[in-house]
Amino acid sequence: MSTTSPGLLGRTVADPVGRLGLAVSAVLAVLVVTPMVGLVASTLRPTGREAWSDVLTGRLSTSLFWEPLGNSLLVGAVTAAGSVLLGGGLAWLVVMTDAPWRKTIALLATVPFALPSFALALAWETVFRNDLVGGRAGVLADLGVAVPDWIAWGPVPVAATLIAHYFSLSFLLAAAALATVNGELMEAAEMTGATRLQVARSITLPVVTPALVSGALLAFAEGVSNFASPALLGLPVRFQTLSTRLYGAITTGQVERGYVLALLLVGVAATILFASNRIVSGRRSFATIGGKGGRRAVIRLGRSRGPLTALAFALCLSTSVLPGLILLASSFARRTNSFTGGFTTHFWVGESDPSIAQGQRGVLLDPLIIDATLTTVGLGLSVAVGATLLGTAVGYVVVRLRGLAPVTGSLTLLSYLPFLIPGIALGAAFIAQFGRPIGPVPALYGTFALLVIAGIAATLPFAAQAGRSAIGQISRDVEEAAVVAGAGLARRGGRIVLPLASRGLLAGASLVFVNIVRDLSLMVLLVTPALPLLSVLTYRYASEGFAQFANAVTVLIVLLSVGATVLARRLEGPNQPWREAAS
Amino acid sequence: MSRTVRGAAATAILCLTLTACGGGSPTGAGAGAPAAPDPLDSLSTEELLEQARAEGTVSVYSFTSRIAAVEAEFERTYPGIDVVATDISSTEQIARIKAEAAAGSPGADVAYLSDAPVVLDELLDEGLLRNYVPPRVADALPAEFREPLLASRLSTKTLMFNEEAHPDGPPVQNLWELTDPEWNGRVVMVDPQIRGDYLDLMTEIVLRSEEMGAAHEALRGVPVELDEGIESAGEQWIADLYANGVVLVGDTDSVNAAVGARGQQDPPVGFTTYSDRRDNSEENRALQAATEVAPAPGIAFPAMIGLSPDAANPAAARLLVDFLMGDDSETGGTWFEPFYVPGDYPTRDDVTPPAEALPLAELGTWTIDPGASAGVRRDVADLLLTLG
Numbered sequence: 002m003s004t005t006s007p008g009l010l011g012r013t014v015a016d017p018v019g020r021l022g023l024a025v026s027a028v029l030a031v032l033v034v035t036p037m038v039g040l041v042a043s044t045l046r047p048t049g050r051e052a053w054s055d056v057l058t059g060r061l062s063t064s065l066f067w068e069p070l071g072n073s074l075l076v077g078a079v080t081a082a083g084s085v086l087l088g089g090g091l092a093w094l095v096v097m098t099d100a101p102w103r104k105t106i107a108l109l110a111t112v113p114f115a116l117p118s119f120a121l122a123l124a125w126e127t128v129f130r131n132d133l134v135g136g137r138a139g140v141l142a143d144l145g146v147a148v149p150d151w152i153a154w155g156p157v158p159v160a161a162t163l164i165a166h167y168f169s170l171s172f173l174l175a176a177a178a179l180a181t182v183n184g185e186l187m188e189a190a191e192m193t194g195a196t197r198l199q200v201a202r203s204i205t206l207p208v209v210t211p212a213l214v215s216g217a218l219l220a221f222a223e224g225v226s227n228f229a230s231p232a233l234l235g236l237p238v239r240f241q242t243l244s245t246r247l248y249g250a251i252t253t254g255q256v257e258r259g260y261v262l263a264l265l266l267v268g269v270a271a272t273i274l275f276a277s278n279r280i281v282s283g284r285r286s287f288a289t290i291g292g293k294g295g296r297r298a299v300i301r302l303g304r305s306r307g308p309l310t311a312l313a314f315a316l317c318l319s320t321s322v323l324p325g326l327i328l329l330a331s332s333f334a335r336r337t338n339s340f341t342g343g344f345t346t347h348f349w350v351g352e353s354d355p356s357i358a359q360g361q362r363g364v365l366l367d368p369l370i371i372d373a374t375l376t377t378v379g380l381g382l383s384v385a386v387g388a389t390l391l392g393t394a395v396g397y398v399v400v401r402l403r404g405l406a407p408v409t410g411s412l413t414l415l416s417y418l419p420f421l422i423p424g425i426a427l428g429a430a431f432i433a434q435f436g437r438p439i440g441p442v443p444a445l446y447g448t449f450a451l452l453v454i455a456g457i458a459a460t461l462p463f464a465a466q467a468g469r470s471a472i473g474q475i476s477r478d479v480e481e482a483a484v485v486a487g488a489g490l491a492r493r494g495g496r497i498v499l500p501l502a503s504r505g506l507l508a509g510a511s512l513v514f515v516n517i518v519r520d521l522s523l524m525v526l527l528v529t530p531a532l533p534l535l536s537v538l539t540y541r542y543a544s545e546g547f548a549q550f551a552n553a554v555t556v557l558i559v560l561l562s563v564g565a566t567v568l569a570r571r572l573e574g575p576n577q578p579w580r581e582a583a584s
Numbered sequence: 585m586s587r588t589v590r591g592a593a594a595t596a597i598l599c600l601t602l603t604a605c606g607g608g609s610p611t612g613a614g615a616g617a618p619a620a621p622d623p624l625d626s627l628s629t630e631e632l633l634e635q636a637r638a639e640g641t642v643s644v645y646s647f648t649s650r651i652a653a654v655e656a657e658f659e660r661t662y663p664g665i666d667v668v669a670t671d672i673s674s675t676e677q678i679a680r681i682k683a684e685a686a687a688g689s690p691g692a693d694v695a696y697l698s699d700a701p702v703v704l705d706e707l708l709d710e711g712l713l714r715n716y717v718p719p720r721v722a723d724a725l726p727a728e729f730r731e732p733l734l735a736s737r738l739s740t741k742t743l744m745f746n747e748e749a750h751p752d753g754p755p756v757q758n759l760w761e762l763t764d765p766e767w768n769g770r771v772v773m774v775d776p777q778i779r780g781d782y783l784d785l786m787t788e789i790v791l792r793s794e795e796m797g798a799a800h801e802a803l804r805g806v807p808v809e810l811d812e813g814i815e816s817a818g819e820q821w822i823a824d825l826y827a828n829g830v831v832l833v834g835d836t837d838s839v840n841a842a843v844g845a846r847g848q849q850d851p852p853v854g855f856t857t858y859s860d861r862r863d864n865s866e867e868n869r870a871l872q873a874a875t876e877v878a879p880a881p882g883i884a885f886p887a888m889i890g891l892s893p894d895a896a897n898p899a900a901a902r903l904l905v906d907f908l909m910g911d912d913s914e915t916g917g918t919w920f921e922p923f924y925v926p927g928d929y930p931t932r933d934d935v936t937p938p939a940e941a942l943p944l945a946e947l948g949t950w951t952i953d954p955g956a957s958a959g960v961r962r963d964v965a966d967l968l969l970t971l972g
Contacts, residue, residue: 061969134772134831134842134852232834236775239832249777252675253965254702336867425676429683436687446689526680530668541649541671548837 017490022398022408028391029415032458036422036430037267040260052257056265065246066262070269072235073225073243076160080224081217083164088171089213091313095172096179097205098300100310107176108567109314112321114169115515115562116328117555119229121162123331124324126233129153134237154238159230165320167223171216173512174470177505178212179205181474197300211473214277215466222270222420222462247423260426267421274417275410325559332552348549361542364553373533377518378561380449380534384456385514389506391457392416392464396472397498399465416465419458424522431455432526447529459523460513467509471502511569515562535561622716624898629720629906635899636665642900643668644694645677647887650922651696657918658907665900668692674699674780678706681892685712693901695890696908698739699780700954701787701961703888708733713890718906721932729931732955735886736908738929740858741785742882742949744843746851747872754874756853758803759789759796759881763824771825772842772854775832776968781885785855787957787964788883788950790818795879802878819967826971836860844869855882858947859927862940875948884929884949910935 014020043049056066091110095103113121130139131148141148151157182205190200231242243266250259302309335343347354351363364370395416399409419427435445435454445451457464475498483493499506521536528537535558542550624632636642644651646669655667672680674697684691695713697703707713717730729735745754756762762771776782789796793816800808800817808817833839836856843854846868853874861871874881889908895901909932910916915924916935924930926941937943944951 055966061966064969064971133769134833134838232778236778236832236834241777245775245778249775251679252778253776253780253783253961254678254699254706255962255965256679425679429679432680432683432689433686436684436689444687444689446684446687525672525676526683528670530670 016402018398018402019405019408021394021490022402022405022412025391025394025398026408026412026415029395029412029461032454032461033415033418035434036427036458037418039430039433040264040422040426044257044260044264046257049257049261052255052261056258056261064241065258066243066265069241069243069246070265072156072240073266074269075156076163076231076242077221077225079156079160080163080167081221083160084167084171084220085175085213085217087164087168087316088173088216089175089209091168091172091316092175092179092209093205094309094313096176097182098302098306098309100302100306100313102310102314106310106313106317108570109317109321110169110172111566111570112169112317112325112563113166114173114512115519115559115566116166116321116324117229117519117558118162118166118227119233120324120328120555120559121165121320122158122230122233124327125158125162127327129158150238154234155240156235158234159240159242160224162230162234163220163224163227165324167216167220168316168320170219170223170512171213173508174212174216174467174505175209177508178209178470178474180504182208208474212470215470218274218277218417219420219462219466221273222417225266225270226421226423251423251425259423263421263423263426267418270417270421271414274414328552328559329556332549332556334549348553361547361550364550364557369533370535370538370554370557373535373538374557374561376449376532377535377558380452380456381514381517381561381565383449383453384460384517385510387453387457388460388464388513389468389510392461392466392468392509393472393499393502393506394468395461395465396468396470397494399469400472401477413465413469416461418462419460420462424459424520425526427459428455428523428526431458447531449532452524452527452532455523455527456517456520459520460516463512463516464509467505467512468502471505471509472498474505475501507569507572511566514565518561518565519558622898624902625716626719627899627902629718629903632899632903632906633662636662636897636903639897639900640664641666641668642694642897642904643670643692644696644904645670645672645680645692646696647672647674647677647698648696653922654908654919657921658904661907661919662903665903667904674703678702681707681712690894690896691892693892693895693897694904695892696736696887697890698885698887700733700735700886700888700952701784701958702780703890704732704954705958708890711893714893716889716891716902716905718902718909720906720912721909724932724934726931726933728951728953729886733888733890734905734909735888735931736910737887737923737931738884738944738951739781739887740882740884740927740947740949741781741855742858742884742947743853743874743877744840744856744858744861744871745853745874746843746845746848746870748846748870749848749851754872754877756874756877758799758878759821760800760803760824762853763821763828765828767828767853769829769831770850770852771828772831772833772839772852773856774834774836774839777965778834782855783961783965783968784885784952784957785883786822786968787961788952789821790816790960790964790967791953791956792879792950793818796821799878813970819964822964822967823971826968840867840869840871844871846870857927858941859925862926873942873947875942875946877948880948880950882949884944884947884951886931886952886954887923 044052055061091106094100095107126139128140129148129152131142131150131153132138133150133154139148186204187200190204226244228244228248231240231245235242236245243262247259247262250256250262332348333344333346335345347363349363350365352366353362395412399412402409431451431454432446435451438444445454480493480497483497488496519536521540524534525537525540528534535554539551539554539558542554642665644667649671651669651671655669658667659665670692677695677697678699681691681695703713708715713733715731715733717725717734722730743756761767774782776786797808797817808820810820811823814820814823831852833842839854839856840860842852843856844864845851858873861873863869864871889905891901891905907919910920910930914936916930920930920935924938926938929937929944
């Protein structure tokens with residue numbers, strides 16, 4: 002169908018998928034390009050131009066950019082590698098093997114992502130903190146164990162806490178992909194004498210590669226842009242990353258430098274994205290959901306069953322239950338982050354007492370909290386639906402529109418960018434963009450709609466990556482059969498693509514929900530008192546030094562996130578890979 | 585409170601007249617020429633109240649969550665006027681006010697924020713905020729807290745120590761001692777690269793280079809020797825402090841915990857907020873301010889209040905500013921109560937600071953001049969960058 006039209010545009014328009022691509026591009030232009038243009042424009046004014054040279058070439062460039070860049074890349078790469086290794090391994094154990102309690106492991110593995118990243122950093126501090134910076138030492142130091150500085154502070158703990166956070170992201174994506182591995186293929190391979198390793202290398206791995214790469218990219222981007230972990234565990238030893246530099250530049254009034262750093266971050270990530278795209282597109286044939294169903298074969302672990310299960314449990318418990326308990330316990334602690342000063346339920350159900358936290362009521366008695374919970378859930382759901390629809394469209398176009406590299410390439414890049422724009426810059430750009438009426442669209446500032454739109458833009462990376470790896474597994478044959486039968490694009494989407502990709506998309510949607518529920522940096526500029534959000538309340542309590550209230554609200558956020566993840570699993574119903582394999 | 589209401593009733597007729605002839609469309613006048621005095625600026629509290637009642641609402645951005653208490657008290661004092669408060673940090677307020685201006689979207693009527701040097705530089709000078717000094721309190725305010733932007737109170741970033749470990753008083757008498765091997769790795773502060781008030785502290789030390797030089801001579805008997813690329817005694821002190829392994833953390837509470845936690849053998853000292861001392865018993869800490877430190881233990885900096893030049897509720901906005909400055913009693917009364925904490929200092933000289941804390945003069949901090957800071961702040965930030 003593409004041979005008759007000469008130009009790129011002609012070919013694009015001639016193809017229904019191409020037309021969808023154009024529509025999606027237009028949406029992305031509004032959601033992503035405009036804020037980016039705003040960023041670039043503000044760095045091209047005179048003070049901004051100075052910022053470019055300061056960051057890149059001046060005497061400050063080493064400590065402002067190059068060193069933090071090196072640290073960020075290191076943290077990002079280690080986070081990505083660690084997350085994929087642990088998350089992928091766990092997904093394999095849960096989906097493909099006969100390990101016991103797979104359901105429990107699967108559930109626990111989804112929790113860390115629902116925890117705020119500072120919870121994990123806090124948990125690390127509680128255990129490993131040494132006396133380098135004074136104050137209370139951690140549990141180990143209390144027991145008389147000398148904790149070396151490199152375990153207590155710097156790149157090792159930063160990367161470790163980030164891996165503990167993001168491996169569950171890789172797990173979700175990889176598990177969804179593994180669940181589609183065709184059992185017949187594996188059986189066939191085994192019958193023809195392939196070893197277990199060969200099966201893994203030539204059948205399993207190719208199928209999950211896109212999901213693994215997606216997981217790695219997301220973990221990398223989050224690892225590079227995370228602020229809480231390096232601020233808590235890196236700063237005391239002056240371990241600076243791009244995110245701490247960027248945050249610092251913006252908070253100390255050097256906004257242009259912050260934006261320049263953000264743009265450079267975008268550039269670095271784009272390079273890595275293109276490189277990994279190459280790796281993925283080198284192997285195209287990993288479509289596994291064909292017209293025929295396949296029963297999955299279960300890999301028998303034999304003697305390694307016990308140890309592997311124990312390892313998986315250790316990993317999950319130390320990254321989900323332990324930090325969760327620490328968070329919960331510290332919301333009951335009479336003194337901030339101290340488990341020796343007694344406990345109280347005041348911060349949960351206490352009546353107003355002027356001597357504690359300026360008379361703040363316990364969170365469960367505060368009508369504001371109920372209001373905020375409802376708004377937060379409503380926002381999370383709206384954004385999850387919106388972002389998933391858009392992300393699926395992006396994924397569909399990127400996967401199906403072969404031969405139009407400029408279109409698919411730019412869509413991939415655009416859908417990944419919001420990750421790298423600092424939340425506060427994105428928020429400001431959205432106010433500037435939607436603050437005034439545009440044509441028929443009224444001024445959206447201060448409305449719920451603006452929160453939803455900004456939320457969709459910010460979580461698009463998750464939704465698009467999930468959409469892409471979900472669509473990538475649906476064989477083209479299935480759709481071609483439908484085309485022959487006369488089904489149009491919309492009908493194919495509703496009847497074939499969405500149902501078949503639903504497992505991966507649901508996983509993606511729950512990621513989006515979780516991300517929105519605990520997002521702060523973007524929403525803090527956009528919310529108004531009429532629209533209170535739980536995460537903004539947490540911040541408010543934390544910034545006033547009411548750590549217990551902050552922790553209590555964080556526990557609420559965690560309950561919402563974990564609840565959503567569990568619910569998403571339930572909705573998948575009998576399609577749960579581990580349940581199916583168990584029966 | 586009832587006094588105010590009665591006063592308002594008595595002047596109602598006068599107010600109506602004023603509204604009719606002078607204050608009819610203050611929004612347009614204010615927006616067109618931000619420098620021009622607004623007729624509303626000279627109205628008394630009672631006159632403002634009458635017009636504010638007609639507006640019925642006022643919105644405020646605040647960098648402190650204590651605005652919730654102000655909101656409740658204001659609505660009790662002036663029933664019928666709804667306060668809509670948004671609690672966001674100064675940094676975020678600055679970003680938000682700029683973005684709102686770019687979008688032409690009305691933001692809050694009042695902004696209550698710190699980060700004075702940035703506020704003056706990027707909001708006041710750009711006409712995104714305007715100054716309003718309530719006539720009721722103008723005479724009680726020293727000039728530097730009236731202009732260029734109204735300041736309601738001072739907060740601090742000052743050197744504090746652990747009084748459990750040092751019962752005989754501060755272990756340091758001169759800032760230069762912090763650069764000695766004895767204090768290597770035992771001075772804690774928030775990274776000035778991520779928090780504006782700590783950058784203000786470093787900036788003030790550079791601005792006070794003369795005093796820093798004198799303090800060096802007093803301690804060591806010789807003038808400061810400047811390293812290559814270092815231009816003043818203040819800069820040299822910062823460079824030496826960094827070379828001496830100063831510990832940088834992400835927030836003030838980490839400093840408080842590191843310095844103040846009880847049961848420490850050899851606790852560090854650190855720069856933090858004096859008023860945080862009020863949490864000592866609740867948090868089992870022994871934080872105490874180091875006084876009589878040469879040349880000064882730290883800084884006091886203002887919390888500022890500005891009006892939106894396009895305030896949708898110009899009279900209610902002014903009424904709220906008037907309220908935030910405290911009532912006519914000696915403590916500022918219930919209006920000021922949320923901010924009446926030991927270690928914070930009201931700017932009004934007719935309000936007695938809380939007794940439990942040292943008077944500002946005895947604390948000995950430098951009070952920053954935001955205008956002067958704005959000029960050198962960036963250079964200091966750059967110096968800090970080269971130090972890592």
